[in-house]
Amino acid sequence: MSNERRGARGSPPRQASHINCEREVLAMKIDVVIVGGGPAGLSAALILGRCHRQVLLCDDEQPRNRASHAIHGLLGREGRSPSAFLGEARQELTRYKSVSIRWTRVNDITPADEGFEFTCADGTTGIASKVLLATGIVDELPEIAGVEALYGVSVHHCLYCDGFEYAGKPVAAFGKGDEGADLAVMMKHWMADVVACSDGTEISADAARKLKQHGIPLRNEPIASVEGAEGVLTKIRFKSGPDLDRAALFFSTGCHQASDLSELLGCKRDRKGGVVTDSATEETSVPGVYVAGDVSRDVLLVAAAIAEGAKAAVAINKAFLLRDGFCE
Ligand SMILES: Cc1cc2nc3c(=O)[nH]c(=O)nc-3n(C[C@H](O)[C@H](O)[C@H](O)COP(=O)(O)OP(=O)(O)OC[C@H]3O[C@@H](n4cnc5c(N)ncnc54)[C@H](O)[C@@H]3O)c2cc1C
Structure with missing residues (x-):
C-alpha cells in the first residue's frame, strides 16, 4: 500500500x-x-x-x-x-x-x-x-486495580459481544447495588457459573430474592484488585474473604x-x-x-x-x- x-x-x-x-x-x-x-x-x-x-x-x-x-x-x-x-x-x-x-x-x-x-x-x-x-x-470502567490491563480481553461490558465465548466458564458480574445483581441474573442465560460482586455495596431485598431464585451467589465485600496475565483474568481479590477464581468479569457502570x-x-x-x-x-x-x-x-x-x-x-x-x- x-x-x-x-x-x-x-x-x-x-x-x-x-x-x-x-x-x-x-x-x-x-x-x-x-x-x-x-x-x-x-x-x-x-x-x-x-x-x-x-x-x-x-x-x-x-x-x-x-x-x-x-x-x-x-x-x-x-x-x-x-x-x-x-x-x-x-x-x-x-x-x-x-x-x-x-x-x-x-x-x-x-x-x-x-x-x-x-x-x-x-x-x-x-x-x-x-x-x-x-x-x-x-465506557466508564470500574475503578478496580488491574482492570485496564484486562479490559477488552477478559473484562467486558457487553454480553452480545462477548457472552457466547464464556459458556461453561466461571464468570463474575460487577456492579454497585442492584446493577451488578441485575446483570448477574441476565448473564445466567449465557453462563451457568455466575457470581455477583457488589463491591462493598448493599443490594435490595428484591435483587437478593432474584439472585437466590437463579442460584447466583453474592460477594459484597469491597474488591481489592483483579489479577491475570496477558489480558486473561484469573482471580478477583477482595479486601476481606477468600479470592475468587474467574475467567471473565462483566460490568455495568x-x-x-x-x-x-x-x-x-x-x-x-x-x-x-x-x-x-x-x-x-x-x-x-x-x-x-x-x-x-x-x-x-x-x-x-x-x-x-x-x-x-x-x-x-x-x-x-x-x-x-x-x-x-x-x-x-
Ligand atoms: C471493549 C469493547 C468491545 C466491543 N466488542 C464488540 C463486538 O464484539 N461486537 C460489536 O458489534 N460491538 C462491539 N463493541 C461495540 C462497538 O465498538 C461499537 O458499537 C462501535 O464501535 C460503534 O461505532 P461508532 O462508529 O458509533 O463509534 P466508534 O467506533 O467509537 O467511533 C467513533 C469515532 O469518532 C471519533 N470522534 C469522537 N469525537 C470526535 C470529534 N469531536 N472529532 C473527530 N473525531 C471524533 C472517535 O475518536 C472514534 O474514532 C465493543 C465495544 C467495546 C468498548
Missing part, C-alpha cells in the same frame, strides 16, 4: 487522501462533514462517496472498541480485530475521490447561512451543508458521549443521554444534523453502527436530490 501511513501505536493504517495534507490549513465548502471515523462514520462516507457527494470525514482515532482483540456478531467479519476492520474500511474508501479524511478532532460546529461552519484542531475550517455526528461513546458537539448544536437528548433521532432518517431535532452509531445509544453494536451510517447517508442524499429537483 503505497499511500499508507501509520497512526498512533497499534492503530489501523491511515489512508492519505487528496486533501489530507498535515499542517495545511484548509477552508472548504463541502456537502457533508462526518465527525467520527468508526464503523458508523465510515459506512456513511462509503454511501455518500458512491453518490458523488463532497465529504470530509474527521476522526481523532479513539474508537470505542480499541481495547478489544476481536469483533463478534458482525456478519461476514466474525472475529476480525477492530484495527484490521477499520484498516480495510479505510482502504475501501480510497476509491471515492470525493471523500477526504483528516485525522483531527472537530472542536466546534455552528449554524451558518449556507449550512454549518466547522473548525478542527489542526486548523481546518469549512462550511458543510449537512453534518453527520458519528462520534461514539466512552455506564457510559457517556465521546463528544459534546450534539449538545453544542442543541440536539435533543433522551433520559440515557442518547441523541434523539427520526427513526426513518437518523436526523436529529436540529434540521441538517444527523447522527449514526453509538451516539444515539440505541443498539450498541458494530453492525447497528454500520446500518445507521448507511441509513443517515441515504437520507442526506435524498435531501440533496429533493433540493436539486432530482426527486419529489
Whole structure:
C-alpha cells in the first residue's frame, strides 16, 4: 500500500487522501462533514462517496472498541480485530475521490447561512451543508486495580459481544447495588457459573430474592484488585474473604458521549443521554444534523453502527436530490 501511513501505536493504517495534507490549513465548502471515523462514520462516507457527494470525514482515532482483540456478531467479519476492520474500511474508501479524511478532532460546529461552519484542531475550517455526528461513546470502567490491563480481553461490558465465548466458564458480574445483581441474573442465560460482586455495596431485598431464585451467589465485600496475565483474568481479590477464581468479569457502570458537539448544536437528548433521532432518517431535532452509531445509544453494536451510517447517508442524499429537483 503505497499511500499508507501509520497512526498512533497499534492503530489501523491511515489512508492519505487528496486533501489530507498535515499542517495545511484548509477552508472548504463541502456537502457533508462526518465527525467520527468508526464503523458508523465510515459506512456513511462509503454511501455518500458512491453518490458523488463532497465529504470530509474527521476522526481523532479513539474508537470505542480499541481495547478489544476481536469483533463478534458482525456478519461476514466474525472475529476480525477492530484495527484490521477499520484498516480495510479505510482502504475501501480510497476509491471515492470525493471523500477526504483528516485525522483531527472537530472542536466546534455552528449554524451558518449556507449550512454549518466547522473548525478542527489542526486548523481546518469549512462550511458543510449537512453534518453527520458519528462520534461514539466512552465506557466508564470500574475503578478496580488491574482492570485496564484486562479490559477488552477478559473484562467486558457487553454480553452480545462477548457472552457466547464464556459458556461453561466461571464468570463474575460487577456492579454497585442492584446493577451488578441485575446483570448477574441476565448473564445466567449465557453462563451457568455466575457470581455477583457488589463491591462493598448493599443490594435490595428484591435483587437478593432474584439472585437466590437463579442460584447466583453474592460477594459484597469491597474488591481489592483483579489479577491475570496477558489480558486473561484469573482471580478477583477482595479486601476481606477468600479470592475468587474467574475467567471473565462483566460490568455495568455506564457510559457517556465521546463528544459534546450534539449538545453544542442543541440536539435533543433522551433520559440515557442518547441523541434523539427520526427513526426513518437518523436526523436529529436540529434540521441538517444527523447522527449514526453509538451516539444515539440505541443498539450498541458494530453492525447497528454500520446500518445507521448507511441509513443517515441515504437520507442526506435524498435531501440533496429533493433540493436539486432530482426527486419529489
Ligand atoms: C471493549 C469493547 C468491545 C466491543 N466488542 C464488540 C463486538 O464484539 N461486537 C460489536 O458489534 N460491538 C462491539 N463493541 C461495540 C462497538 O465498538 C461499537 O458499537 C462501535 O464501535 C460503534 O461505532 P461508532 O462508529 O458509533 O463509534 P466508534 O467506533 O467509537 O467511533 C467513533 C469515532 O469518532 C471519533 N470522534 C469522537 N469525537 C470526535 C470529534 N469531536 N472529532 C473527530 N473525531 C471524533 C472517535 O475518536 C472514534 O474514532 C465493543 C465495544 C467495546 C468498548
